[in-house]
Amino acid sequence: MTSHSQASNPGHVCIIMDGNGRWARKKLMPRNYGHRKGVEVTRRCVEFFATAGVDHLTLFAFSSENWNRPEDEVSNLMTLFMQSLQRYTDELHEQGLRIRFIGQREAFSRKLQQQIEQTEAITDANPGMTLNIAANYGGHWDIVNAARRLAQRVCDGVIGVDEIDEQQFSAGLSLDDAPNPDLFIRTGGERRISNFLLWQLAYTEFYFCDCLWPDFDAREMQLALDAYHQRQRRYGKTGEQIEVSG
Ligand code: IPE
Numbered sequence: 001m002t003s004h005s006q007a008s009n010p011g012h013v014c015i016i017m018d019g020n021g022r023w024a025r026k027k028l029m030p031r032n033y034g035h036r037k038g039v040e041v042t043r044r045c046v047e048f049f050a051t052a053g054v055d056h057l058t059l060f061a062f063s064s065e066n067w068n069r070p071e072d073e074v075s076n077l078m079t080l081f082m083q084s085l086q087r088y089t090d091e092l093h094e095q096g097l098r099i100r101f102i103g104q105r106e107a108f109s110r111k112l113q114q115q116i117e118q119t120e121a122i123t124d125a126n127p128g129m130t131l132n133i134a135a136n137y138g139g140h141w142d143i144v145n146a147a148r149r150l151a152q153r154v155c156d157g158v159i160g161v162d163e164i165d166e167q168q169f170s171a172g173l174s175l176d177d178a179p180n181p182d183l184f185i186r187t188g189g190e191r192r193i194s195n196f197l198l199w200q201l202a203y204t205e206f207y208f209c210d211c212l213w214p215d216f217d218a219r220e221m222q223l224a225l226d227a228y229h230q231r232q233r234r235y236g237k238t239g240e241q242i243e244v245s246g
């Protein structure tokens with residue numbers, strides 16, 4: 001570790017869990033096999049980051065663009081989503097985790113929405129790591145939604161146009177009660193954000209790896225943390241300034 005690197009683990013980690021389909025196809029299996037395996041890895045990943053002392057873990061589970069996939073894949077993903085919540089809610093609750101969902105949940109079936117509400121309600125008062133699940137989430141949607149909320153407050157006379165600042169704006173965004181992510185991880189080899197948290201990633205450290213999501217094991221997770229520890233976060237300052245202030 002260098003003198004100016006990050007001594008502590010990130011408080012907020014966000015992950016684009018990509019590569020399930022390719023992992024399955026490599027094994028000559030249907031894409032859904034990769035998604036099922038992906039859920040198991042997700043469970044272990046939650047464990048890993050909770051143990052590492054992370055306060056917030058935000059996982060991209062389904063993007064607003066993923067509706068464009070073949071109908072049977074979308075339907076398999078919805079079934080898997082429901083089954084995973086039924087299977088893991090109690091266990092994660094017992095471990096003291098708080099589970100929250102970000103994204104446009106109205107697009108999901110009534111049953112799935114009820115399960116989402118139930119999972120949130122059961123775990124709401126828990127003191128442990130907050131697990132944010134991004135489902136039918138899009139960064140553009142998030143920003144437009146925040147703009148709409150702000151416009152409504154102006155129309156209602158709660159604030160004036162001159163009072164609009166970054167803080168007022170970001171109060172209407174998803175994850176407004178969490179610090180912005182410190183570390184962004186994307187598995188699966190692509191070097192892009194794919195409409196994940198756009199505003200919130202302004203000063204996040206990016207880590208891309210080629211490992212496909214179902215192969216993302218504890219060793220790979222640790223490599224991501226190790227890479228984070230090597231980064232110097234300058235926020236516009238010079239490296240020398242950061243070294244002096246520690
Ligand atoms: C990520 O894996 C899971 C979801 C988007 C739901 P993919 O399904 O995108 O896997 P690849 O990228 O096709 O391999």
Ligand code: IPE
Pocket residue numbers: 016017018019060061062063066190192194
């Ligand atoms: C991003 O992965 C969304 C999730 C992991 C849920 P995609 O596989 O959908 O991203 P693109 O389309 O390759 O950018």
Ligand code: MG
Pocket residue numbers: 018019020188
């Ligand atoms: Mg993909």
